[in-house]
Amino acid sequence: MFIRATASTHVQQNLPANGAAVSVRNINVSYDGKPVLRSVSLEVMPGQSVGIIGPNGAGKSTLLKAMLGLTRMDCGEVRIFGETIDRARHRVAYVPQTELVDWDFPVTAFDVVLMGRCGRHGWLGRPNREDREAARAALEQVGMSRYADRHIRRLSGGQQQRVFLARALCQEADVLLLDEPFAGVDAATEQAIFGLIDNLARSGRTLMVVNHDLSVLNRFDAVLMLNQRVIAFGPTHEVVTDENLRLTYGGRLSMLERADAALRKDRIHDDPDVARSV
């Protein structure tokens, strides 16, 4: 495995760039003096897909926002391909949680996807023919071509999620940060999104996916278990253990979830390669 989980205290400062797509060193974030992330460090290699799990308030979304420079960090640094986020923005695409979206905003699915091209033109540019082609191709990739001219309010939850994914796709970024892309989607969309994630990872893209559903962890190469600090980070079948889940979710993990997790762990142990190639 290409993933290194490092406890923050052992991180050697000024580590030379070693080909990591994303490297996060010793990030600390707090809101109103209350710590949300403590000494989070991790490195993700190109072509890896990482599932991020943790209870509510564990700082999963905050981690993504901090990586994008959208949240003030108390300390720590983020490197994307060895560069600061401001210099590497064009290589990163972000899909935020959709619950804050204004669904009455007068835009169609195609309009939303086309917005993905805004970043590369700066603020005086206008999308050209190439951008429109890219947007159309991205819609095609998520199977939404038929709905290009439909207002976003008139799409189902899964379709809405796919449109936002298509926007990230047409940014043609190397690193994709997805915040709960599976929230409120149907089984078909979930499969479609996983197919997409697999394809992207295979073509060398790096993905970090915040995720609530423990039952799909085996679809990721690696799992980051987060509860303000890094509980565990590494290849899925190594880190998804009872002990780690208990540490991540504290006493709040219900018997049911634990049972689920235990059962799934068996499946992963049975044959990790089969599980991943589904």
Next chain:
Amino acid sequence: MRRFGRIGFTMILTLLVQFDWQWSQWWRPFAPDALWWHGALCSALVGIACGLLGCFVVLRRMALIGDALSHAVLPGVVIAFLITESTSIGGIFLGALISGLIAALLINLVSRYSRTKEDSAIGIVFTAMFALGIVLVSQLPRGTHFDLTHFLWGEPLAVTPTDLMAMAIVTTIVVLFVIVLFHPLRLVSFDPVVAAAMGLPVTLFHYLLMGLLSATVVTGIKTTGVILVVAMVITPASAAYQLTDRFWKMLVLSAVFGAFSALGGISLAFISNSPTGPAMVVVASLIFLLAMLLSPTHGVVFDLVRRYRLRRHIAAEDVLKAIYHHNQDATAQPRIEELAQRVRMTPKRTIAFLEWLRAHGLIERLDGWFRLTRAGERRAVEMVRSHRLWESYLSERAKLDVDEVHEHAERLEHAHELADELDASLGHPRHDPHGEEIPRPKEGEGAS
């Protein structure tokens, strides 16, 4: 109901007659009167600029900020007046701009660095600045003339050619701003977080918008006054928002509505001898009311019509099915009352629906009673099938009690376009949970 309508109509008529109508002025808009045209043109420009910026204000839910800015420009205007000792547009303009931006900044600071939420922060800041402005006006040295009434209520006929020039410049800037920055502005308004993640200067856009809004509002004050200028910002944009699902169409419509409200208002003011600003707002509000009622997609009227049609469709199908069952039942009397009882309607209503069904060729008269036509029978069988399939679905898949399924199926059966799908997913059952046979569409007829 009808009587109240007549009384209301009479009252409105009496009221309108008592207005101070100046019918001799009706030709005024067409007369070559420079003063009137200056006012009208300036108002139309204000309407366009307000309409365009209003779209962003409405979509970003900043209506209160629009109101706040219009009031908060007062101290800036007064201070500019004090310094330049004139009401020259340049000074007042700069004063308003600075004042408006300070207000936007203060609102941001108060809501960020205290427990106060943004709406209260807006309320605190704009009233504070407006009050400060009024105190400053009262402290103006004797002999200076600053007409607060104009500031509050506006007077488009007092615009000078310089004002007109200023307004033309502001409107041009606003139009260019919206056209050139259309794509980034749309992204920033729709999804500021992703815009920031892409590296767009979201904060800069916000203050740019605030600055332009302050500039537009201060020129708008000349025509509608402080108190009502916010209507020119949010009302045309809200009307446009009702009518379209495309952002650029909303911008165009809003600008047109803004200009029309301004011109319509100034004409109305002349004819009815009323103040201009309020007349413009009345016209804008009427446009909004019409848009709200008549919008084909979001309008109240069409929504009611759709709902009425659906209800009628359901009731008619119920009556059709009732006749079908009634005629199959050998003991049933061919009487309207008995039929009415089956469908739980009054006999009068039942007759009305029978007429409707007859007009649509689903039933026909036979020996003083009704018989289903071929089309009617097909439809009725379809209903029965749909009903029984839904019953099967509800008891099998939704695990409802067999005794409960009938009531639910009564409603669901009207969605009979889903019947085939339902049939397939249930594995083509022959009988419903009550043991009744589920009819199959006959060969050759199902396709028609």
